[in-house]
Amino acid sequence: xxxxxxxxxxxxxxxxxxxxxxxxxxxxxxxxxxxxxxxxxxxxxxxxxxxxxxxxxxxxxxxxxxxxxxxxxxxxxxxxxxxxxxxxxxxxxxxxxxxxxxxxxxxxxxxxxxxxxxxxxxxxxxxxxxxxxxxxxxxxxxxxxxxxxxxxxxxxxxxxxxxxxxxxxxxxxxxxxxxxxxxxxxxxxxxxxxxxxxxxxxxxxxxxxxxxxxxxxxxxxxxxxxxxxxxxxxxxxxxxxxxxxxxxxxxxxxxxxxxxxxxxxxxxxxxxxxxxxxxxxxxxxxxxxxxxxxxxxxxxxxxxxxxxxxxxxxxxxxxxxxxxxxxxxxxxxxxxxxxxxxxxxxxxxxxxxxxxxxxxxxxxxxxxxxxxxxxx
Amino acid sequence: xxxxxxxxxxxxxxxxxxxxxxxxxxxxxxxxxxxxxxxxxxxxxxxxxxxxxxxxxxxxxxxxxxxxxxxxxxxxxxxxxxxxxxxxxxxxxxxxxxxxxxxxxxxxxxxxxxxxxxxxxxxxxxxxxxxxxxxxxxxxxxxxxxxxxxxxxxxxxxxxxxxxxxxxxxxxxxxxxxxxxxxxxxxxxxxxxxxxxxxxxxxxxxxxxxxxxxxxxxxxxxxxxxxxxxxxxxxxxxxxxxxxxxxxxxxxxxxxxxxxxxxxxxxxxxxxxxxxxxxxxxxxxxxxxxxxxxxxxxxxxxxxxxxxxxxxxxxxxxxxxxxxxxxxxxxxxxxxxxxxxxxxxxxxxxxxxxxxxxxxxxxxxxxxxxxxxxxxxxxxxxxxxxxxxxxx
Amino acid sequence: xxxxxxxxxxxxxxxxxxxxxxxxxxxxxxxxxxxxxxxxxxxxxxxxxxxxxxxxxxxxxxxxxxxxxxxxxxxxxxxxxxxxxxxxxxxxxxxxxxxxxxxxxxx
Numbered sequence: 001x002x003x004x005x006x007x008x009x010x011x012x013x014x015x016x017x018x019x020x021x022x023x024x025x026x027x028x029x030x031x032x033x034x035x036x037x038x039x040x041x042x043x044x045x046x047x048x049x050x051x052x053x054x055x056x057x058x059x060x061x062x063x064x065x066x067x068x069x070x071x072x073x074x075x076x077x078x079x080x081x082x083x084x085x086x087x088x089x090x091x092x093x094x095x096x097x098x099x100x101x102x103x104x105x106x107x108x109x110x111x112x113x114x115x116x117x118x119x120x121x122x123x124x125x126x127x128x129x130x131x132x133x134x135x136x137x138x139x140x141x142x143x144x145x146x147x148x149x150x151x152x153x154x155x156x157x158x159x160x161x162x163x164x165x166x167x168x169x170x171x172x173x174x175x176x177x178x179x180x181x182x183x184x185x186x187x188x189x190x191x192x193x194x195x196x197x198x199x200x201x202x203x204x205x206x207x208x209x210x211x212x213x214x215x216x217x218x219x220x221x222x223x224x225x226x227x228x229x230x231x232x233x234x235x236x237x238x239x240x241x242x243x244x245x246x247x248x249x250x251x252x253x254x255x256x257x258x259x260x261x262x263x264x265x266x267x268x269x270x271x272x273x274x275x276x277x278x279x280x281x282x283x284x285x286x287x288x289x290x291x292x293x294x295x296x297x298x299x300x301x302x303x304x305x306x307x308x309x310x311x312x313x314x315x316x317x318x319x320x321x322x323x324x325x326x327x328x329x330x331x332x333x334x335x336x337x338x339x340x341x342x343x344x345x346x347x348x349x350x351x352x353x354x355x356x357x358x359x360x361x362x363x364x365x366x367x368x369x370x371x372x373x374x375x376x
Numbered sequence: 377x378x379x380x381x382x383x384x385x386x387x388x389x390x391x392x393x394x395x396x397x398x399x400x401x402x403x404x405x406x407x408x409x410x411x412x413x414x415x416x417x418x419x420x421x422x423x424x425x426x427x428x429x430x431x432x433x434x435x436x437x438x439x440x441x442x443x444x445x446x447x448x449x450x451x452x453x454x455x456x457x458x459x460x461x462x463x464x465x466x467x468x469x470x471x472x473x474x475x476x477x478x479x480x481x482x483x484x485x486x487x488x489x490x491x492x493x494x495x496x497x498x499x500x501x502x503x504x505x506x507x508x509x510x511x512x513x514x515x516x517x518x519x520x521x522x523x524x525x526x527x528x529x530x531x532x533x534x535x536x537x538x539x540x541x542x543x544x545x546x547x548x549x550x551x552x553x554x555x556x557x558x559x560x561x562x563x564x565x566x567x568x569x570x571x572x573x574x575x576x577x578x579x580x581x582x583x584x585x586x587x588x589x590x591x592x593x594x595x596x597x598x599x600x601x602x603x604x605x606x607x608x609x610x611x612x613x614x615x616x617x618x619x620x621x622x623x624x625x626x627x628x629x630x631x632x633x634x635x636x637x638x639x640x641x642x643x644x645x646x647x648x649x650x651x652x653x654x655x656x657x658x659x660x661x662x663x664x665x666x667x668x669x670x671x672x673x674x675x676x677x678x679x680x681x682x683x684x685x686x687x688x689x690x691x692x693x694x695x696x697x698x699x700x701x702x703x704x705x706x707x708x709x710x711x712x713x714x715x716x717x718x719x720x721x722x723x724x725x726x727x728x729x730x731x732x733x734x735x736x737x738x739x740x741x742x743x744x745x746x747x748x749x750x751x752x753x754x755x756x757x758x759x760x761x762x763x764x765x766x767x768x
Numbered sequence: 769x770x771x772x773x774x775x776x777x778x779x780x781x782x783x784x785x786x787x788x789x790x791x792x793x794x795x796x797x798x799x800x801x802x803x804x805x806x807x808x809x810x811x812x813x814x815x816x817x818x819x820x821x822x823x824x825x826x827x828x829x830x831x832x833x834x835x836x837x838x839x840x841x842x843x844x845x846x847x848x849x850x851x852x853x854x855x856x857x858x859x860x861x862x863x864x865x866x867x868x869x870x871x872x873x874x875x
Contacts, residue, residue: 022578033711045687066426066755067612070564072866073602102531102612102683113725116603127531127684129611132704132749188454202430231761234430282429284403289590305461306404307492329489362492364407368426376564376607534788534820537837538778542770567863568841597866604864605856617788617820620861623841683822702819719790726769744800 010166019349021155027090028118031156033352034091034294036061036312039139042110043068043073043103046125046353050098052140059147060096061311064369069103073284075373080105082265082369085292087121090162095121095144098139098353101127114266120146127239156296158354159193162268163348164290164298164313166199167252168281171303177253177271177320177336178301179252184341185299185348186253186274196274197262197293198253201227202234210246211276213258222261227278234280252301264370268293284368286342287315297351299344307331309359309365313353317358318344331358377731378554380739383453383513384673386478387650390518391450392675392739395691396420398499399447401459402428408486409458412499419510421505421690426758428465429705435759440465442644442756444473445671450596451691452511454480458495480509521555521753524647524691525735525768526674527631528562532609532660534617538626539699539724540680540715545633545691546728547678547735548653552635553556557651559674560632561665564593564608565761569629573655577637585640589657592717608660612683616700631680643757644671663687664757666694670754676738678731686710687753688746693738695732696745697731711749712744774801774807777823777860781838782806786822788836793817814851822854834859 007369022029037060041050047064054062063086067079083105087095099107111123122142126135129169165186167179186196205210208228212220228273232238247255253274260275262268265288279289285301287310290298298315300306305324309315319325320336334344351357384392396419400409402484407621410661413422417764423446426728427439443694447455455474459467467483474481482502490493527544528535536755548558566573570590577583609618618624632653640655641647647654656672662685666677670692679685684707688694698704701716713734738744746752777787777799782805789797795813806825810844817823822836828848833840842859853860 010670016550044753044755066663070607070659072597072600072604072607074600100531100608100612100684100686102615102685104607104610106611111585116381126686126710127707128399131684131710132751133687133710233432233435233761235432237430280430282403284426284429304460305487306460307408307486308404324487327487328495329485330490360457360498364492366403366407366426369756371760373600374597375659375664376593376604376759419778534822538770538780538788564864568861569839572839594864597864601866601870603861603867605861608864614856617818617822617855619822619859620842621864622839622861626837626839626841695835700820744849748864 009131010043019346019353021157022349022353023152024156024352025150025156026154027151030090031160031241031315032090034249035093035150036091037143037304038087038095038312039143040087040095040097042083042097042105042107044098045100045103046098049126049135049139050081051097053096053135053143054271056140057143057147059149060143063311064324065367067369070376071104073375073376075371077102078265078372079369080110082288082292083110085267086288087114088117088119088267089291089294090296091312092119093150093271096139096142096146096291097121097123098135099125101125120138145229151355157192161189161196161296161352162197162292162294163189164169164197164295165252165287166283166298167289167301168279168283168306169303170244171321171358173320174301174303175244175248178318181336181339181344182299182318183251183303183340186256188341188345190256190273191256193272195270195272196253196267197268197290197295198276199279199286199289201276201278202238202280203234203249205232205238206242207246209250209376211223219261226261230278235279238297260292264289265292281358284366285370287313288367288369295346305331307359308364309357311365314357316347316351321352331362333358378736380518380520380736381515382518382739384516384518385450389450389762390675391453393451393693393722394453394509394510394513395451396448396503397452397691398422398503399443399457399467399470400424401443401457401470402463404460404463405455405458405486408492408495408499411496412503414505415496415500419507419517421713421752423690423754424626425754426757427758428463432761436464438643438759439756440469442667442671443470445644445646445673446691447474447731448568449673449691450475450675451672453478454506456482456484456499458499459485459489480506482506520551520736521650523551523676523739524557524612524674525551525558525650526666526669526677527558527560528662528666528677528679529628529631529681530679531683531685532618532628533537533700534615534618534626535699535716537630537683538678539718540682540697541627541630542677542753543718543727544631544680544697544731546725547731549633550728550732552633553565553651555650557647557649557654558633559647559654559656559669559672561656561669562628562660563589565625565628566590566620567594567625570626573629573637582637586655616682625763641672643668647672647674659757663753663755667754667756676735676736684710686746686751688751690752690754693740693744694746697735710745772802772805774802774805779805783838784836785825785828785834786836787825789817789821789823790818792819810849814849816854817853824848824850824852824854826850855857
């Protein structure tokens with residue numbers, strides 16, 4: 001069984017028109033670029049049930065993951081925080097939380113946190129309803145209750161956005177071509193008063209002093225506490241990152257000052273400008289962190305052409321690599337060798353307004369959460 | 377003579393199923409594997425996971441070992457290894473393990489196929505042709521001694537240690553007597569009972585390894601500065617009456633029966649055939665733990681549950697056993713064996729015989745409830761970096 | 769079944785300080801004296817004990833080890849009277865105590 005394709009999730013793909021302001025869904029606290037009904041398993045043991053529920057309900061997507069039990073302290077908190085954050089993303093219209101019943105990240109507690117944050121939510125557990133067959137049936141009922149097609153009744157401009165950004169590798173085409181293109185768009189977003197969140201912080205490890213210099217003192221202290229104190233899981237990548245200068249790496253976010261540092265899975269709360277989130281460059285984990293931070297859309301610089309999308313946020317794939325673009329043309333949204341920032345801005349506007357990204361067209365998504373401790 | 381009918385493989389092992397496995401080398405190819413399996417139809421399964429990208433060496437090595445082990449499992453009739461094409465774990469490396477075990481195998485790289493849509497189409501075609509290849513295999517007579525029987529407990533409650541686990545242990549003793557291998561794992565669930573297992577170890581090396589691995593698990597809680605409770609025992613364990621890890625462990629080890637502990641292997645390391653009772657060092661986390669033993673070559677899994685775990689595995693049939701009469705009632709569609717009859721007077725050895733009989737039936741081809749529902753959960757344990765250096 | 773049935777409860781070993789409820793037990797239920805177990809006089813269950821949970825078979829002092837299966841399963845965090853429910857509110861583990869290690873104590 002596979003997660004339902006996001007290609008079916010949005011029935012209202014926008015026609016070609018001026019990209020900005022983009023037509024968007026109204027939310028209590030802003031706007032959404034998508035109107036996803038999220039079927040969210042609290043634990044790996046309920047992920048297949050969640051997939052089946054989402055498959056059966058038009059407009060629903062599932063976010064199956066491998067965690068939710070046998071986790072210690074800060075590691076369990078991180079998983080729970082992330083699930084909460086993803087379900088409160090502006091692109092989510094409502095959520096059905098599905099648990100097994102005996103797990104660490106209890107489904108009713110998770111649903112309660114979502115209800116507290118104003119997310120329309122239903123909850124059930126496999127053990128609570130008496131089995132997986134029953135859980136699929138009840139889950140479909142619950143999701144159908146929540147699913148309502150809504151019109152796009154508001155408009156979002158650059159300044160209204162939270163844009164997630166991640167660069168997956170240190171290839172020359174990425175650092176010298178794709179990153180700066182994204183960075184130029186970040187400039188526009190920040191100039192307009194919008195928010196940007198940057199994942200993929202292992203690359204910054206060798207450049208601690210330089211990073212902190214772009215931050216106010218309290219933010220620098222947070223950077224040390226949140227990012228530098230956690231053990232590096234990718235020593236090789238960190239080592240290679242020392243071969244590039246900080247300025248080169250910072251082009252990804254337009255070399256703007258960093259206003260905040262977020263723990264993995266936490267929502268962005270800064271008013272505008274650039275924040276870093278403690279997330280790896282591995283795309284599935286990075287995009288989840290960006291979704292939990294509240295990103296409406298994610299820009300992904302990838303020299304390898306990692307093609308997978310995300311169930312909750314549309315992802316624009318940007319590459320500067322000729323071979324990759326030739327091999328994976330159907331999976332790449334932007335050829336950074338030839339596109340300029342105006343092109344990228346137009347694309348993002350159309351995507352926010354409903355046009356499907358390449359990843360949304362093929363519909364393959366991965367949802368993964370970074371761990372902060374061992375499975376027990 | 378305890379026999380079953382299984383698929384004899386060129387490497388001498390016997391499978392109880394004849395799956396076509398779609399194995400992604402990394403998280404990047406994981407959803408592709410799931411999609412190919414979904415579109416390719418019956419008998420084609422995927423082993424999706426979140427590993428294989430930017431992993432430091434110890435973690436990458438463990439991932440590689442799991443993928444190769446799963447591909448070689450006797451239940452795999454053929455395999456398709458899928459990748460983006462740029463990962464540190466090479467698709468050919470995993471495919472070679474499958475080929476060395478005498479099964480048909482193909483590789484598929486998204487970059488070579490021309491992108492995702494083309495890879496899905498190509499993958500489904502390859503899966504169909506691999507399915508045809510695998511269909512040439514026929515079941516033939518095999519001895520129970522050729523079984524590696526994995527035993528797991530999850531969603532445990534107080535009935536696990538009283539009924540389900542000792543009953544499964546009795547079945548395991550039966551298989552050991554018949555010349556087979558029984559493996560249980562879940563190292564955190566030795567904490568508080570390890571002295572009992574230690575006494576049954578046949579040599580010092582096994583005993584030292586066991587005690588060392590238990591200490592390593594306890595150290596993990598120490599390093600995180602937290603009480604193990606909450607992770608172990610879980611909220612469901614506690615609701616079901618298990619108060620401490622010691623109590624849980626004392627009940628848990630009963631599922632391994634009463635025979636001597638012949639050895640202990642690492643996560644996803646090969647389990648020896650015809651070896652009696654062999655432990656594997658895994659987390660207690662069910663899905664990762666079962667995957668470790670299946671990667672080690674286990675063909676069938678018995679999984680005891682008090683609260684009602686519903687998980688299965690794509691490669692090996694999982695037999696669910698409960699000692700909780702309410703769970704048997706409520707969740708009959710997800711449970712295979714009722715061990716709660718012990719409370720009505722049926723002896724543990726009689727239930728053990730029933731479980732042993734079920735083991736042979738399932739080996740012959742009878743589908744478990746998890747199989748009938750396509751419940752095929754899969755995850756790979758990730759080696760975590762620690763402040764004091766890498767450790768499994 | 770392993771262990772000895774004592775009314776609606778099960779005692780796993782003669783050295784045990786607790787029995788396991790085989791049904792939801794209401795306060796007032798009596799466990800009969802049974803040979804081969806620590807219950808040598810009628811024991812009144814003093815509070816509701818859910819199915820699968822434990823009942824103290826005798827007084828357990830704070831800090832004392834508690835045995836089930838003939839082995840230590842934890843220690844009492846407060847004094848426990850015979851017939852009381854024994855669980856996470858009055859019984860703690862002696863293992864995996866990273867919290868104690870973090871606070872500078874002994875695990």
